[in-house]
Amino acid sequence: MQPQTTATLLSVDDYLAGELESQVRHEYVDGEIYAMVGASDRHGLIAGNLHSALNQRLPDRCQVFMSDMKVRIRTAERDIFYYPDVLVSCDPRDREPYYRQHPCLIAEVLSPHTARLDRFEKFLFYQQIDALEEYLLVSQDYRRVEVFRRADQWQATRYTKGEVSLHSVDLAVTIETLYRRTDR
16 A cells, blocks of 8 residues: 655544545555555455355344444554454444444455555554454465464464354354355
8 A cells, every 4th residue: 555645644533534525445554544445356255255154143242344344453652544354343332433443353355465464564453452353364366264363372274175263253154155256
């Protein structure tokens, strides 16, 4: 992502207000905004398949979002907003209208343009979310899902067939379901 050129840093309030009016989504990192790029058909299908599988099977107390809900990461020094591909929050405190702060599960579908960001920068910041239990990286180029769990010190478990176990929401999703209609 390339930052938009601005003379001064943007406040969180100005960023949130601007996102309501903008035709293009932006991620926010410490006062700088980054325009989001479009996704491929395969990317959208995989994210949609995961969203659908989760949304149909999770209890009503859980909310599942795809692409348009921001996650906010606040630390003593940082204020960051990302748009994960799929986000699950089951925390009753998490009801801001335009972002979530207490997700238990975040998933990113990897593309050639975002893989490095998703795998390194975002992953480091997502680990700062106390409520986050699992982070999924789903390849769009071949059948591979990596699940990073807080309980396993963020070490990856890789899946290429069978079922992907999602401990944070107590269910499993098959690789077939995730890659349905993608020719992968």
